Amino acid sequence: MFKSIKADKDSYITDKVVSNTRRTVSNTGNAGTLDVFKLYGASFSGSIPNTEKSRALLHFDLDPLRELVRDNQIDINKQSFWCKLKLHDVYGGQPTPANFVLSLFPLSASFDEGVGRDVSYYSDKDACNWISSSFGVNWIAPGASAGGFSTSSVDYITSSPNIPVTEVTQTFKTGTEDLLIDVTAIVSATLSKELPDSGFRLSFASQLEADQKTYFVKRFASRSAFDERKHPQLVFGFDDSIRDDTPNLSFNHAQRIVLYNYIGDSLENLTSGSNQAAVLGSNCLFLMLTATSSLGSYTQYFTGSQYSYDAPSTAFVSGTYYSDVTVLRSDQYIANSLSISGSVKLTPVWMSLDKTVPYATGSVLQFNLPSSTSARSTDRFTVSVNNVSEQYTQGDLAFARLNIFDQTTPYVKVVRLPVELPGIVVKNAYYQIRNSVTDEILIPFDEDKKSTLVSNDSKGMFFKFDTSCLPSGHSYTIDILIDRNGIKTRYPASSPNFRVV
Structure with a gap:
């Protein structure tokens, strides 16, 4: 499954000098762009060149992801889960730097978006800004500049118990590229509460912020941009595919048979015993394949489990079970049946581990000999x-x-x-x-x-x-x-x- 979440807050903070005054309390929460820049020597304090910077802040509501985790539709600890931050460049002919690196960290302090929109004179005052993260709450250091371990009193987090380095970066060659950066580790740690759910800080890499060069301006569309297609997104995906070999059953190798236990229109777990306990987890039931005819009889048992999308995983799928079966062509009943009809029909019966309680009987399964020795074109x-x-x-x-x-x-x-x-x-x-x-x-x-x-x-x-x-x-x-x-x-x-x- 491929999904996305839109930003619920974004802004950028700056200490840019306008009319000889640093606009450290200006707010851009309602601006149409997220501008990331660094100026060196564009203004002076006496004879000393000023350094002026901006940093973008973004936050996404992770509740849709939390619901997927709660409903066992996704396991954030498995390899198939991924998550990326996607920002769209809005180059419009303005000067743009090339060959630079942007750096992303998880925020420790939450921020207010604000309603400012003046990006020419930075005259709109609101929180967040260069000084404060929210109304009445200042950053530990101006510009959300204090970084450190996740349990420290900092503005952004550089490491945590399970993430030695939280920083993720992207290199821009021409300067007009979109940003697409992997934040899987950060989001997974946020969902597991190792990191606070405060959002992200995006800026030029620290070595670029510290050098004596100008990088102006890398501009992304904000969530207030007119074009909805350009809004910031947290895109994520996971393997929720289900493989069921029922349509192509053959002999001598493992194949998967899946049971869907529908109650009305919804998938519900099987229940067992007088207390109707749910049948859950790995190795929780048997699948019996059976047949009886004039040629004799056939019965084989195979262990079954509740389905998980990214096995081995504890994120089991409600009402869905599977068993990997191998039917041997050398079995006498199978061999006799094949000699007559070229196929074998077996009835699947899902049952308790003590083989006394049948849960469900499926449609007859047909096992066939291979129809071709060459791959299809x-x-x-x-x-x-x-x-x-x-x-x-x-x-x-x-x-x-x-x-x-x-x-x-x-x-x-x-x-x-x-x-x-x-x-x-x-x-x-x-x-x-x-x-x-x-x-x-x-x-x-x-x-x-x-x-x-x-x-x-x-x-x-x-x-x-x-x-x-x-x-x-x-x-x-x-x-x-x-x-x-x-x-x-x-x-x-x-x-x-x-x-x-």
């Missing part, structure tokens, strides 16, 4: 994304089905009525979402952390996408990437266009 695939609505409200969680039809399938039944051709399941398929007019990519393919990896169940392939990442008032389309044996093929505009309002 992706150039014969017809790819379509279905179940996409014409319109979504921003913040909706949408569900889509991915159909991949292999044109080399030897037999396709032709009928009069329109049908969806039966699709195949591939393990490495990813989606991305882009603006259908400008081609701007809002949700990119994520092959590294797999936050856009497509899932599959007994009905085929599917994925969910969060429209909070998609600015309202625009149309979008979905692209698909299929990776088979290292050969990657893109299928642009695989979905109909849809609009977010």
Whole structure:
């Protein structure tokens, strides 16, 4: 899943000299930009050149992330979780430095945003500013300059018990690049309460602030900018894909069978015993595969567990269980069945660990011999994304089905009525979402952390996408990437266009 959170506070503080006066109590909380600069020698105190600086402050409401952690939809301690701060450059022809480094630290002290907007004369007075973080509360050192360990009395945090160095940086070559910086460690530590939830401080790297050069001006869009697409974002992702091998079951190697326990429209945990205790955790149930026919009988038991997105993990998914099974072709019943029909049908029964209480009986599973000794060629695939609505409200969680039809399938039944051709399941398929007019990519393919990896169940392939990442008032389309044996093929505009309002 790929999601984003918008800033709920941002501003920048400065000690810039205007008309021979340092504007240390000026506020820019309602300005349209976040300006990060450093001036050297633009003004003087007598014969001594002044150094004038600015630092941007940002805060994001992390409650949506906390809810995901609470609901076991995400484990912030696992490798698939990532989080990045994204700021959009708003270069408009103004002077811009090149070859510089911006530095980001977590704030120790919270700040008030303020309502100032004058960025010419810095005449609007409010908190936060260079002197105070909020109304009546001063920074430990002017300009939020006091840094140190997380338990110390400081303005920003340089280290904590589990993070030796909290600073993260980005190098800008031309000066017009957007900022996209990894804050996974900081956000994870904030959610675990190792760090305070106070936000971020962004400035030029300390060595640049201390040298005798001018860097003017690196300008980002603020949350007050007119263009919603440019607002600061905390973008994050995690692998919430589910692999279910039910559509492609075969022999002699481990395959995953998944149980979804729906009560009405919601997934609920299985219960056991007179006290209806929930069936939870790893190794909490058995899956029995069984069959009886004129050829004899077959029964095998496999250990099952509650599903977790990033195993091994304690963030278990409610009402979802799995078992990794291996059915051996050498078994006498299996061999006899294959000699007659070329396939074997087994009934799955999920049951208690003492094998006395059946929880659920699934649909008959069919195990087949491999139909081909060669890999399918992706150039014969017809790819379509279905179940996409014409319109979504921003913040909706949408569900889509991915159909991949292999044109080399030897037999396709032709009928009069329109049908969806039966699709195949591939393990490495990813989606991305882009603006259908400008081609701007809002949700990119994520092959590294797999936050856009497509899932599959007994009905085929599917994925969910969060429209909070998609600015309202625009149309979008979905692209698909299929990776088979290292050969990657893109299928642009695989979905109909849809609009977010």
